Amino acid sequence: MLVDSHCHLDYLQKDHDLDAVVGRAGRAGVGTLVTICTKLSEFEIVLGIAERYDNVFCSVGVHPHEAEGEGVKDSDRLIALARHERVVGIGETGLDYYYNHSPREAQIESFRAHIQAARQTGLPLIVHTRDGEDDTIEILRDEVARGPFPAVIHCFTGSAQLAAACLEMGFYISLAGVVTFKNAKELREVAAGVPLDRLLVETDSPYLAPVPKRGKTNEPAFVIHTAAFLAELRGLGPDQLAEVTTDNFFRLFGKAQRPPSSA
Numbered sequence: 001m002l003v004d005s006h007c008h009l010d011y012l013q014k015d016h017d018l019d020a021v022v023g024r025a026g027r028a029g030v031g032t033l034v035t036i037c038t039k040l041s042e043f044e045i046v047l048g049i050a051e052r053y054d055n056v057f058c059s060v061g062v063h064p065h066e067a068e069g070e071g072v073k074d075s076d077r078l079i080a081l082a083r084h085e086r087v088v089g090i091g092e093t094g095l096d097y098y099y100n101h102s103p104r105e106a107q108i109e110s111f112r113a114h115i116q117a118a119r120q121t122g123l124p125l126i127v128h129t130r131d132g133e134d135d136t137i138e139i140l141r142d143e144v145a146r147g148p149f150p151a152v153i154h155c156f157t158g159s160a161q162l163a164a165a166c167l168e169m170g171f172y173i174s175l176a177g178v179v180t181f182k183n184a185k186e187l188r189e190v191a192a193g194v195p196l197d198r199l200l201v202e203t204d205s206p207y208l209a210p211v212p213k214r215g216k217t218n219e220p221a222f223v224i225h226t227a228a229f230l231a232e233l234r235g236l237g238p239d240q241l242a243e244v245t246t247d248n249f250f251r252l253f254g255k256a257q258r259p260p261s262s263a
């Protein structure tokens, strides 16, 4: 059994039959999904999806793109919403200096509020970071010094230096379909070196479908392709890769219940 630790089922729901999407995931061996919140104003929709399926959990948070309009300045609201039993993580949050859809100050303020919520609730922080590595490392280090919290760097596309800094802080690295892309040589080198007990897999669907599904709408079932690619890269059998990444997921996302069939 595999876990898709990061997908956006609310986006997929706009054009696709979600029962069919979740069904295809299950038949492909993807037994647990986490659908990720990007706007507090849409949290109820995301939560509704997690309530509809036994094997789908959700997060609560504000994407850095939305930090200006929707970003949280303090952690109270996040902490309150995180009490719901289907909420297993805080985010996605972080820094996106590639698109800069929100001013950097707003992104940083929101990022720090999410960290506080993760620290307070003990739920893992789901970090999105693009082109803001120095600030990401600096903020995470500064916050870790104030008190520990669990975290995963989702859809990791950063440098070896970012990976090393995050691993040193005890965080997990989640790889998406990007690692299968032809031009992702540097990322593959990083992926080859992540300790096996810190590795997660995800789709970030509906974006960035892995090879051989590139160009199609991505969906949770496709995490099998990323997992197969990583198994080969790491010299493991597909079952071993599934087992370690699933164990890692349930260790990090301790509030998510493991389905009986994968125990």
Ligand SMILES: [Zn+2]
Binding pocket: 092, 128, 154, 155
């Ligand atoms: Zn993201």
Ligand SMILES: [Zn+2]
Binding pocket: 006, 007, 008, 036, 092, 204
């Ligand atoms: Zn995402």
